[in-house]
Amino acid sequence: MNVAVLGGTGKTGRAVVAALAQVGVSARPLGRSAFEDLPAALAGADAVHVIAPNLHPDEPAYVASVLAAAAEANVDRLTYHSVASPYAPSMPHHLGKAVAEDLVRRSGLRWTVLQPCAYVQNFLPALADLPAEGGELAVPYAVDTPFGLVDLDDVAAATAVVLTTPGHEGATYELGGPALVTVAGVAGAAAEVLERPVRARRTDPDAWRGEGLDERERAWLRSMFAYYDDHGLPTGPLPLAALLAMVGRAPSPVADVLARVLAGTS
Numbered sequence: 001m002n003v004a005v006l007g008g009t010g011k012t013g014r015a016v017v018a019a020l021a022q023v024g025v026s027a028r029p030l031g032r033s034a035f036e037d038l039p040a041a042l043a044g045a046d047a048v049h050v051i052a053p054n055l056h057p058d059e060p061a062y063v064a065s066v067l068a069a070a071a072e073a074n075v076d077r078l079t080y081h082s083v084a085s086p087y088a089p090s091m092p093h094h095l096g097k098a099v100a101e102d103l104v105r106r107s108g109l110r111w112t113v114l115q116p117c118a119y120v121q122n123f124l125p126a127l128a129d130l131p132a133e134g135g136e137l138a139v140p141y142a143v144d145t146p147f148g149l150v151d152l153d154d155v156a157a158a159t160a161v162v163l164t165t166p167g168h169e170g171a172t173y174e175l176g177g178p179a180l181v182t183v184a185g186v187a188g189a190a191a192e193v194l195e196r197p198v199r200a201r202r203t204d205p206d207a208w209r210g211e212g213l214d215e216r217e218r219a220w221l222r223s224m225f226a227y228y229d230d231h232g233l234p235t236g237p238l239p240l241a242a243l244l245a246m247v248g249r250a251p252s253p254v255a256d257v258l259a260r261v262l263a264g265t266s
């Protein structure tokens, strides 16, 4: 089997390519240059896994171009990496994925939609930089709202299950971690793993600078912070657990992910 992974050179894509390699599937990581001739880039693939770039200004257009290229290249199996709670009109980048999901479902291809929660790994840069005497996990949104934070490696392993076993065509799977956690809970788990004090703190989103992002991207992320302030991003644990059980593994709790990836920094 040969899977073309769009966005395969990014953070999510690299994890998916590695998970596919672990089950003996040849994966073709494709970055932005693949869009110069997408049908040619997809030619010969048995399936395409679609990951859009972060905060794409028009994700439905991006996905529509992939659907057209897949049809032209005679690739009729497609999995789409969406997000948990895509239909959230106050978060433009989620709403773009909701609209793109609809395109996928009406594409005529054999599709599966995956809706991962936020990754535990998003917190790693901040936690890896904490000084030996401890410090803060500072985020521009509430530290006491619930999230179904998920291990990116679990998301990737579940994606490999979906691509390599039957029964997933026409399915939409929300992929949440094994328990609801808060950012304060992440800080507590990090303190245990790093054996130093870690305090969660909400910073003022209006003072958040969003280095390296343009004005639209900053505005979209501020909308997400406002949503997180009010609601977090809760998800259920069962679909991911069921998919991983098919390959004899269980979703990783936040503390286990942090222990695995921060081990070298304590």
Ligand SMILES: NC(=O)c1ccc[n+]([C@@H]2O[C@H](COP(=O)([O-])OP(=O)(O)OC[C@H]3O[C@@H](n4cnc5c(N)ncnc54)[C@H](OP(=O)(O)O)[C@@H]3O)[C@@H](O)[C@H]2O)c1
Binding pocket: 006, 007, 008, 009, 010, 011, 012, 013, 030, 031, 032, 033, 035, 051, 052, 053, 054, 055, 081, 082, 083, 084, 116, 117, 118, 119, 122
């Ligand atoms: N982080 C989370 O917690 C989370 C949770 C759920 C869903 N997601 C979703 O996961 C997706 C991927 O996130 P990520 O962090 O893995 O992204 P990333 O590391 O920034 O990777 C982006 C990928 O998209 C490609 N790309 C960039 N600009 C492009 C363009 N204009 N046209 C075509 N391809 C382009 C990049 O290729 P090059 O190497 O050529 O630049 C790279 O392969 C996003 O849609 C995000 O919303 C993230």
